[in-house]
Amino acid sequence: MSDRDPYEVEIDAWMQQFARMDDRRGPLPDASTLWVKAKLMQSAAAMERAGRPITRVQIAAYLCVAGGWAALVTWKWSALNAWLNSLKPAHIILGAAGAQTANSLSLTFLMALIALASVTVMLAFHTILAEE
Amino acid sequence: MTADALILQAPLLFRAETSRRAPKRPMDEAKFEAFYRKTAGRLWSYIFRMTGNAATADDLLQKTFFRFLRSNPAIADENHLRHYVYKTATNLVFDHFRERKRHHDVTFDVAASPSAGVDLRHDMMRVFAELKPQERSLLWLAHVEGASHEEIADAIGVKAKSVRVMLFRARKRLAGILTQRGLAPEVRHV
Numbered sequence: 674m675s676d677r678d679p680y681e682v683e684i685d686a687w688m689q690q691f692a693r694m695d696d697r698r699g700p701l702p703d704a705s706t707l708w709v710k711a712k713l714m715q716s717a718a719a720m721e722r723a724g725r726p727i728t729r730v731q732i733a734a735y736l737c738v739a740g741g742w743a744a745l746v747t748w749k750w751s752a753l754n755a756w757l758n759s760l761k762p763a764h765i766i767l768g769a770a771g772a773q774t775a776n777s778l779s780l781t782f783l784m785a786l787i788a789l790a791s792v793t794v795m796l797a798f799h800t801i802l803a804e805e
Numbered sequence: 806m807t808a809d810a811l812i813l814q815a816p817l818l819f820r821a822e823t824s825r826r827a828p829k830r831p832m833d834e835a836k837f838e839a840f841y842r843k844t845a846g847r848l849w850s851y852i853f854r855m856t857g858n859a860a861t862a863d864d865l866l867q868k869t870f871f872r873f874l875r876s877n878p879a880i881a882d883e884n885h886l887r888h889y890v891y892k893t894a895t896n897l898v899f900d901h902f903r904e905r906k907r908h909h910d911v912t913f914d915v916a917a918s919p920s921a922g923v924d925l926r927h928d929m930m931r932v933f934a935e936l937k938p939q940e941r942s943l944l945w946l947a948h949v950e951g952a953s954h955e956e957i958a959d960a961i962g963v964k965a966k967s968v969r970v971m972l973f974r975a976r977k978r979l980a981g982i983l984t985q986r987g988l989a990p991e992v993r994h995v
Contacts (some may be wrong), residue, residue: 678972678973678976678977680973680976680977680979680980681976683976683980683983684944684948684976684979684980685948687929687979687983688944688945688948688949689948689949690929691854691929691933691949692850692854692945692948692949694926694929696850696853696854696859696926697846697849697850697853697859698859699859701845701846701849701866702845702863702866702867704837704838704841704842704845705834705838707841707867707870707871707874708834708837708838708874710871711870711871711874711875712874714871714875715874715875718875
């Protein structure tokens with residue numbers, strides 16, 4: 674193929690004529706408006722990027738608290754189950770072994786319960802205040 | 806400045822200089838407005854010729870400059886910046902066509918000509934619409950913007966070695982369409 678192909682001159686003339694045609698019927702978008710919009714979009718994107726680690730930590734905290742509750746309930750399931758059963762009317766009337774149930778719920782369990790409940794309340798408050 | 810003078814300047818406007826390690830300062834609003842005033846009109850014409858729709862051209866022009874500003878451009882080389890906006894615009898136009906194809910809407914938006922006075926423009930738009938988007942882009946960048954083969958290759962995402970053959974085919978196809986429709990160009994020799 675030669676350096677100048679046989680269609681180049683003809684097409685160049687046509688393209689130049691085509692390019693000279695005036696198509697716009699209205700003004701172009703304003704440059705300063707574009708500038709402001711672009712900067713706003715950049716700020717919004719930066720804020721979203723900055724918030725991502727905080728969101729991840731929040732989700733991890735929720736999972737840890739949920740896991741803590743699951744572990745606590747599993748650890749003392751038999752005692753909790755017995756305590757729940759002791760609340761049934763039939764059990765109360767028949768005079769079930771309420772003292773035995775109370776002994777299963779040790780001080781360690783109660784301290785763990787209080788700690789986990791406190792963390793849950795703090796996380797809930799943090800979520801509510803963060804949303805506001 | 807007349808359109809003819811602008812077109813004659815096209816090779817200078819699109820010349821990509823080899824990279825000089827000039828200190829890069831981010832572009833401020835005043836510099837952006839100056840760059841926008843020089844570039845936006847011609848870029849809009851390019852996008853309009855590619856898509857055939859003025860509203861789409863307005864939308865894609867804005868998106869092009871949003872992406873341009875998001876990239877935090879430096880002001881070391883204006884020709885390089887101009888090449889960058891054309892490349893961005895070309896990508897957006899191709900994305901636009903891909904999206905329309907996905908929705909089975911492949912028609913070119915050439916509005917009906919309301920009066921006899923714009924018949925030539927309408928005919929030329931219809932002829933241009935018969936080309937594929939890549940062919941339109943090749944021909945416009947080569948003949949109107951005076952881009953080099955390397956610049957064209959970078960803008961449309963092909964190898965530089967392929968551009969010469971692709972241009973030849975695009976010109977041949979356009980010449981065939983013009984002959985078929987009896988629409989020979991008015992000026993035979995530049």
